[in-house]
Amino acid sequence: MATILGIDIGTSSAKAMLLDIEKGVIDTVSEGYDVSIPEPDCAEQDPRIWWDAVVNILGNLRDKHSAEFSQIKSIGFSGQMHGLVPLDSEGNPVRPAILWLDQRAEAELEEINKTLSEKQIADILHNRVFNGFALSSLLWMKNNEPDNFKKIAYVMQPKDYIRYKITGEIGTEVSDASATLLFDVRKRRWAEELVRELGIPASIFPKCLESSDIAGYVTEEAAEKTGLRKGTPAVYGAGDQQAQSIGNGAVREGLVICNIGTGGQISTYSEKDIYDSEMRTHTFCHCINKAYTIFGAILCGGMSLKWLKNNILHVDSFEEISRQAAEIEPGSGNLLFLPYLSGERTPHMNPHAKGVFFGLQLGHDSRYMSRAVMEGVTFALKDSLEIIESMGITSERVLASGGAAVSEVWLQIQADIFDKEVQVCKVKEQACLGACILGGVGAGYFKSIEDACSRFVEFEEEVYKPIRKNVETYKGNYITFKMLYENTKEFMH
Numbered sequence: 001m002a003t004i005l006g007i008d009i010g011t012s013s014a015k016a017m018l019l020d021i022e023k024g025v026i027d028t029v030s031e032g033y034d035v036s037i038p039e040p041d042c043a044e045q046d047p048r049i050w051w052d053a054v055v056n057i058l059g060n061l062r063d064k065h066s067a068e069f070s071q072i073k074s075i076g077f078s079g080q081m082h083g084l085v086p087l088d089s090e091g092n093p094v095r096p097a098i099l100w101l102d103q104r105a106e107a108e109l110e111e112i113n114k115t116l117s118e119k120q121i122a123d124i125l126h127n128r129v130f131n132g133f134a135l136s137s138l139l140w141m142k143n144n145e146p147d148n149f150k151k152i153a154y155v156m157q158p159k160d161y162i163r164y165k166i167t168g169e170i171g172t173e174v175s176d177a178s179a180t181l182l183f184d185v186r187k188r189r190w191a192e193e194l195v196r197e198l199g200i201p202a203s204i205f206p207k208c209l210e211s212s213d214i215a216g217y218v219t220e221e222a223a224e225k226t227g228l229r230k231g232t233p234a235v236y237g238a239g240d241q242q243a244q245s246i247g248n249g250a251v252r253e254g255l256v257i258c259n260i261g262t263g264g265q266i267s268t269y270s271e272k273d274i275y276d277s278e279m280r281t282h283t284f285c286h287c288i289n290k291a292y293t294i295f296g297a298i299l300c301g302g303m304s305l306k307w308l309k310n311n312i313l314h315v316d317s318f319e320e321i322s323r324q325a326a327e328i329e330p331g332s333g334n335l336l337f338l339p340y341l342s343g344e345r346t347p348h349m350n351p352h353a354k355g356v357f358f359g360l361q362l363g364h365d366s367r368y369m370s371r372a373v374m375e376g377v378t379f380a381l382k383d384s385l386e387i388i389e390s391m392g393i394t395s396e397r398v399l400a401s402g403g404a405a406v407s408e409v410w411l412q413i414q415a416d417i418f419d420k421e422v423q424v425c426k427v428k429e430q431a432c433l434g435a436c437i438l439g440g441v442g443a444g445y446f447k448s449i450e451d452a453c454s455r456f457v458e459f460e461e462e463v464y465k466p467i468r469k470n471v472e473t474y475k476g477n478y479i480t481f482k483m484l485y486e487n488t489k490e491f492m493h
Contacts, residue, residue: 002073002445005061005228006435007054008240009079009158011035011099011262014053016061017432018068021445024456026068028429029060035099043101043132047085047093047161054162055225062227072228075166075218076439077237078244078431079159081179084137086204087161089153091170095145097158098137100263101299103343103351105136108143112136115197121279124194126185128279131343131351134180138200154206155180159237166226166234167216170206173236174285175293177208185292186273188285211238211287212442212449235442238287240431241267241295243438247430248399249457251288251449256388256395258381258414258422260404264301266384268393270294280347281387287438288449294393296346296384301377302403304339304355308373313366318403325371326409330416330470331477332368335359337376338485340492346384348485354492358484374410375474378417379481385418397421399459401430416470417478426458433457 003026006017013033018026031053036044062069082100087093098104112129121129129136134155141149156164157176164170177183177190182205184191192202209215215236223230237243241259250257250269259265270292275283281296300307309315340353357372389395398420404410405424415422427433437452446452 001071003068003071004436004440005072005075006432008431009050011080015432016057019436029057031057041103043099044096046096051165058226074439074443075234076435077159077163078240078435081239082133084134085156085161086152087154088151094148094151100132103131105131105140108136108139124184124191125181126275126283135182155204166222168219169216173211175238175242175287178284212438233443235439242287243434244431246434249453254396257399259402260301261402262303264298265295266381267295298380300339300341321370322407322409324367328367328371331473332372335368335372337372339377352493411464415464415466417474419466419471422464424460
């Protein structure tokens with residue numbers, strides 16, 4: 001018997017998966033935690049919370065599956081992207097990590113855009129600089145916390161911190177590094193010349209390799225805390241979006257992933273290094289084949305539904321939200337929702353964007369609002385899909401994942417709004433599965449990513465197909481959805 005461990009450091013929870021290299025997934029366990037909002041527009045987490053959660057879930061896995069846990073041969077990692085984890089020379093966090101949700105670096109965005117030319121940003125970074133990315137957060141530290149900034153010896157991403165705690169080795173890999181906006185995407189190396197112009201020392205960037213390379217081995221101290229066997233190899237891993245693409249089997253061109261978790265992403269695989277000329281989408285390094293991932297991202301996907309559930313409707317479960325939404329016809333009685341509750345990225349790149357309910361009438365109730373939120377989030381993701389397809393990238397079908405993939409009504413909404421067939425992977429924690437596959441490939445237990453995907457990625461039998469009547473309804477509502485933002489954006493600032 002041989003097993004692979006995959007660890008995923010998400011925004012709202014840490015997860016760990018055990019994968020039998022012959023039989024498939026054994027179990028997945030998780031532990032939740034909160035995002036800290038110390039001030040308006042700020043979003044942080046203490047990295048030590050992630051580590052405590054990982055220690056707990058590994059203990060849980062060990063207790064439930066002691067024999068399989070003792071046979072772990074390799075470890076892979078996945079994690080939330082873009083944020084900033086600054087460490088001092090002793091490997092301790094200088095301050096809480098600044099997350100991708102953070103919106104505090106307005107002045108720094110202006111500084112970046114004044115210092116760097118549009119051509120530099122396009123040619124080197126391939127992405128428009130935005131709040132919540134490590135570059136803008138790092139500059140914010142430089143300008144607002146100079147004492148903490150001087151203490152920084154290394155910058156890394158959330159999953160890199162957990163791998164460091166397990167192996168004692170500082171480092172990162174290309175998929176997460178390219179999503180910091182401190183990275184030359186085409187050359188797959190740190191953009192040292194560019195960031196020096198912004199007064200950021202290149203010495204704080206750790207070594208950066210490919211995702212399935214061996215990063216280190218479980219230390220004696222980590223073995224004592226986690227129960228892992230000392231000397232077990234660990235690969236670098238990948239950002240959660242790239243790892244999730246592996247877990248969904250989307251390792252070739254033509255497949256599109258719609259992930260609706262806390263935020264939301266439409267993503268696809270590309271052999272070519274291409275990017276949107278207006279930089280409304282993102283192009284980052286993929287974790288396989290030295291390829292690229294192209295995706296659009298919204299900030300409040302599942303978070304919009306959570307906001308409705310907790311702050312407005314005060315219902316007990318998301319299942320109740322789905323039940324209510326299912327009672328209403330597509331189009332929600334012409335009630336529209338803009339899901340820009342914390343600003344927006346694709347396509348607007350506008351930190352000042354605001355959420356909107358439009359078209360409320362006396363006949364509307366919680367059922368209409370529930371469905372309108374699901375539709376509004378999907379309309380926002382359709383914005384991303386349209387841009388990606390305008391770049392010449394074809395999409396045969398949509399692979400749905402994240403919390404929205406457990407709601408039948410939301411899956412049908414996606415099929416109708418995207419006008420594409422939608423499928424769901426049987427393994428629900430695709431980022432964890434991707435981490436396991438990376439770990440298995442790096443340690444030589446699988447021949448290739450593609451081979452492992454063919455063995456472990458399976459889809460539910462039901463395929464959600466577009467219903468023509470609904471498609472036509474949504475076409476009109478989508479036009480109004482886009483016009484609504486254009487006609488209110490000046491008031492949002």
